[in-house]
Amino acid sequence: MLPCRSIKGHCLNLLWRQKACISSLQSKNVVIRKSEKLKNKPRLEELVFGKFFSDHMLVCDYDDNDGGWKAPQILPFGDFHLSPAITSLHYAIQCFEGMKAYRTSENDIRLFRPDKNVQRMQRTADKLTLPAFDGEEFLKLLKQLLQIDSEWVPHSQEASLYVRPTFISTDPVIGVKHPSKARLFVITGPVGPYYEQKGTELFNSVKLLADPKFVRAWEGGIGAYKAGGNYAPTIQIQREALKRGCQQVLWLYGEDRQMTEAGTMNFFIYWINSDGEKELITAPLDSGLILPGVTRQSVLDMTREWDEFKVTERMVTMPEFMEAANSDRIIEVFGCGTACMIAPIHSILYEGQDIDVPTMTSGAKLSKKLFENLSAIQTGKVEHPWSVSIYN
Template sequence: MMKQDIRVEFTSAKKPKPDPHDLAFGRIFTDHMFVMDYDADQGWYDPRIIPYQSISMDPAAMVYHYGQTVFEGLKAYVTKDQEVLLFRPEKNMERLNQSNDRLCIPLIDEELVLEGLKQLVAIDKDWIPKAEGTSLYIRPFIIATEPFLGVAASHTYKLFIILSPVGSYYKEGIKPVKIAVENEFVRAVKGGTGNAKTAGNYASSLKAQQVAEEKGFSQVLWLDGIEKKYIEEVGSMNIFFKISGEIVTPELNGSILEGITRNSVITLLKHWGLTVSERKISIDEIIQAHRDGRLEETFGTGTAAVISPVGELIWNDESLVIGSGETGEISKKLYDTITGIQKGAEADVFGWTTEVASLSETK
């Protein structure tokens, strides 16, 4: 694929910046966005950064009817030295193409899209909030745009990257959450789209999440779709358990999303000399470990929260309180280390961060 120049059109009407101390998640968007088009004759073409704006599409666009779409999520951070950092963005581009392949969407040039992402962040770097716990959320996504009511892969697509300043996932600091083990609905099955980051996975999870929230739970713990026995994910995050000193996480099996934070956590734990196992783990094993006093910690991992400690699991009306309902030592250390690396406060021994720009630079 020939390298393409990214053209830039700056906005003539900048929007006011929000109060960094009063930010919700995903409600406010910056001045610009990255766009690129695809058709079967030209391939991916016309990469551009333009003013953030609404888009117009034919009502028959295939994304509306058959859900052919994929997305990613990552963040940009400001260091104490006013540098703008991304955390492992190349892994997001790699996973985007994995999702593309599963959804029959043409593969992107990962280097080109990452360069467009960097340029976009550099242009809108003044939108990155600097208050404690805040960041700039980055959402790349692709939609099928061909107007055709037929079950087939589209011949045209649009790729977008939009930016949103976001507050801390935890308003009062990192706190353990209460989780319901889901025994009716399933998130995904092997051979389905569970290992792709596609909209349908999240739409199908809403009912279980709604029921759980009505009962006072923060999230649901998903079991496998065949036997409803083996643990897969928690909400939209990967899940880890510390049992008798060993840290266990479900192995990637075709229905579990390969989280970038998950991969980072495994790398860090091994670096610290801890025993980490990726294997099948049943809810029965977790219940027995709790009854035996061997279940020491449980936490979820993902881009939005980084680390989400689990203080209590509910299974068939049985309450499993973990670590007295407090944040565990490993959960806290992982959260502090990863967020420290992301913000440039911790040594990046793995080369995970990418510098985009300095806030002192001019456009």
């Protein structure tokens, strides 16, 4: 054991190193190498989520043994040359974010609450022991990337540019330990709606599979962090949902079958509660089961500002939901997230029984109002502090 004086000196040294590393990610040091051959951009009707990528990417490398953060680079989009031994490939020391850039009618380009995404990535990086970085400097770099690839932001408010920041360990070492090398990078690409649109509806509703044997997250785990390792185990279960005629999975937890999330979305219920009040309700963050979604927080902030009904964060169990459904107290159910924004839910398959949810038959009035209000902010139709220009 180190003596007290040594422990104090060691802690001060760690704090100094962390501060030094944070300050060394500087947007003013960015090196820009533009692509010599620009790609053809897809037509609006060709856009499929996650298929097309823009001309450039942002790359920020870190090496704990060589001064911390290197000069960030904006480079032509392309493959990485990495060792097959890097620990992100073996131990899932990796996290990511999902953001969107929108074009306004005045040809400005806006991000939606990007500070929240950066803060969440910093929080996840800390959980995975990836190196700390200056969020404001990273956001400046992200804006520079978007300015260079601004023409990739669709000239339509029916589409957007998806922005994918990713943070990986690049330590070429087989061994479970905190990384000394890492890469923070951003790729972007134009996208249309996350769920396939049918007809002229504003958006299409989805059906959920609720099976208690499938668990996404657990107390004391990392379900509240946007780590890549949270997602791979859900793919096989998503395939099972599709086999049963459902588009997504409603993740239940515990013996009381708490309703936590829907696929990769946060989950909301709008109902008449047992006291006869209209109430919008979603699972709280204190359990550690729920990802703190930016759209989730925006829905809570917006509806609380409206003050039209009660807004509550607490767990709802499947038996409680069933009782409300049987009593005709459910008004709407929807999921929300960056990719889909608002996804109304029309049915839940639970223990072999289809539970009809009256979201669409009742007109999905709240879902549509939220979708329209959030869209208006994102696309600059309504000026709001949540909408941030890439040129500021």
